[in-house]
Amino acid sequence: MSAPHRSYVHGYDPLENVRLQDQAGTLLELLHSDTSYPAGSSVLEVGCGVGAQTITLARNSPDAKITSIDVSAESVAQARVSVGQAGITNVEFQQADIFAMPFAACSFDHIFVCFVLEHLSRPLEALAILKRVLKPGGTTTVIEGDHGSTFFFPKSEEAQTAINCQIELQRAAGGNALIGRQLYPLLEQSGFKSVRVSPRMVYVDATRPDLVDGFTKKTFTAMIAGVREPAISTGLVEPQTFDQGIAALCRTTEPDGVFCYTFFKAIATKSA
Numbered sequence: 001m002s003a004p005h006r007s008y009v010h011g012y013d014p015l016e017n018v019r020l021q022d023q024a025g026t027l028l029e030l031l032h033s034d035t036s037y038p039a040g041s042s043v044l045e046v047g048c049g050v051g052a053q054t055i056t057l058a059r060n061s062p063d064a065k066i067t068s069i070d071v072s073a074e075s076v077a078q079a080r081v082s083v084g085q086a087g088i089t090n091v092e093f094q095q096a097d098i099f100a101m102p103f104a105a106c107s108f109d110h111i112f113v114c115f116v117l118e119h120l121s122r123p124l125e126a127l128a129i130l131k132r133v134l135k136p137g138g139t140t141t142v143i144e145g146d147h148g149s150t151f152f153f154p155k156s157e158e159a160q161t162a163i164n165c166q167i168e169l170q171r172a173a174g175g176n177a178l179i180g181r182q183l184y185p186l187l188e189q190s191g192f193k194s195v196r197v198s199p200r201m202v203y204v205d206a207t208r209p210d211l212v213d214g215f216t217k218k219t220f221t222a223m224i225a226g227v228r229e230p231a232i233s234t235g236l237v238e239p240q241t242f243d244q245g246i247a248a249l250c251r252t253t254e255p256d257g258v259f260c261y262t263f264f265k266a267i268a269t270k271s272a
Contacts, residue, residue, distance in 0.1 A: 027215070030200050031114075031143055031263060032056045039063030041109040046098055046130065047071075047116035051079030057112060058088045067108070069096040098126050106135045114143040117186070121174035127190035137272040140192060141265070146180030149201075149262035150220075152252045159252075162224050162245030165231035172234075180264035192268035204252075204259040216259045221249040 035057070037043050041064045048054050048068035058066055070076050073095045080093045096102050098120075111130050117123040130140060147167050152159065170177040179186075187195045204211040225246050231237050237245075252259045 027202070027219075027263070028056055030202065031265060032060060035060055035112070035141055037061040037064040037110050041065070042107070043067070043110045043112060044103070044108040044130075044133065045069070046111065046113045047119075048079050048093070049075050049115075051082040053112075053114045054079055054083055054091060055086050055088060058083065058091050062090060064090060064110075066091045067094060068092070069094050069098075071095065071097050098129060101129055101133055103133045105132050107133045109135055109138050111138070111140045113140065115145065117142065117183075118144055118170070118177060118179045119173075119175045123176070123179065123186055124190055127186060127192070131191055131270055134270045136270055138270050140187070140268050140270070142183055142187070142268075143263060143265045144180040144183060145177070145261065145263050147177040149180065149260075151260050152249070153256075153258040154248070154251060156245065156248030156251070158241055158245035159248035160245070161237055162231075162242050162249070165236045165242065166224050166227045168236055169227050169230055169234070180262065183264050183266040187266055187268045191271075193271050195266060195268040197264055197266045200263040200265055202259075202261045202263070205257070206255045212253045215261075216253050217250070220259070220261060221246065221253075224249065 032053070038061075041061075043057075043061065043064050043066045045054060045057060045066055045068040048070045049072075051068070054066070054068050068076075068079065068091055070079070070093075076093050076095050083091050083093075094102070098116075099122075111134055113130070117126065120126050127140075134140060147163055150163060167177040176182075184195055184197045202211065202215055204216050206212065228239075228242055228246075231242055232239050249259075251257060
């Protein structure tokens with residue numbers, strides 16, 4: 001998407017691609033186990049990125065026809081390779097901007113949007129556009145996180161400061177890292193019906209070593225650590241404070257540590 005509409009605060013470097021893949025694998029059951037589409041249905045995946053969610057989406061609905069789009073040609077190319085290597089054949093990729101949608105009205109039976117609205121300056125307009133290309137009676141599934149839902153032990157003001165830097169940088173870029181809590185009103189205001197939202201909490205302690213590594217370390221802490229340079233250069237935080245915050249987040253992965261984060265998954269319908 002063009003700059004006024006979307007700015008991906010996390011960047012597009014290879015390390016971010018690895019983080020996205022780690023995130024997708026770690027959260028597969030929590031976020032995607034209850035998403036599948038009937039044979040023969042047409043599905044639009046919006047903002048597919050490097051295909052981190054696409055593989056799971058396609059495997060859950062092997063007989064659906066999936067069209068996956070992203071504004072980044074480079075991301076689409078990487079997604080196409082990843083999906084091909086996974087042996088998946090029911091996905092077609094296309095570079096496209098959500099605010100200049102190349103599809104006719106009522107083109108798809110279902111729409112899937114994961115970790116996209118948080119990066120948009122006009123999420124209501126985006127949802128209205130998506131509703132237009134959805135067939136009457138079709139569904140939209142939206143998944144977003146909410147950085148304000150984070151809590152952890154041991155408690156650390158420096159860790160919270162580092163997290164707040166990411167929230168502020170995303171806000172300054174036109175996005176909203178707290179958008180998970182707004183899915184219900186956003187979908188209602190954009191005209192969808194039968195909106196149902198369910199919170200999906202990630203709870204991590206030493207009894208869940210896969211989540212300690214895959215989520216606390218490689219997903220969330222890696223994401224916050226990735227904004228160190230812009231957070232410092234824009235004067236949001238002193239280097240020492242930020243580094244102490246990252247150390248405190250890492251401290252939550254020790255045997256007595258606890259980390260929690262909540263995602264929100266919404267499903268809504270277009271009126272018949």
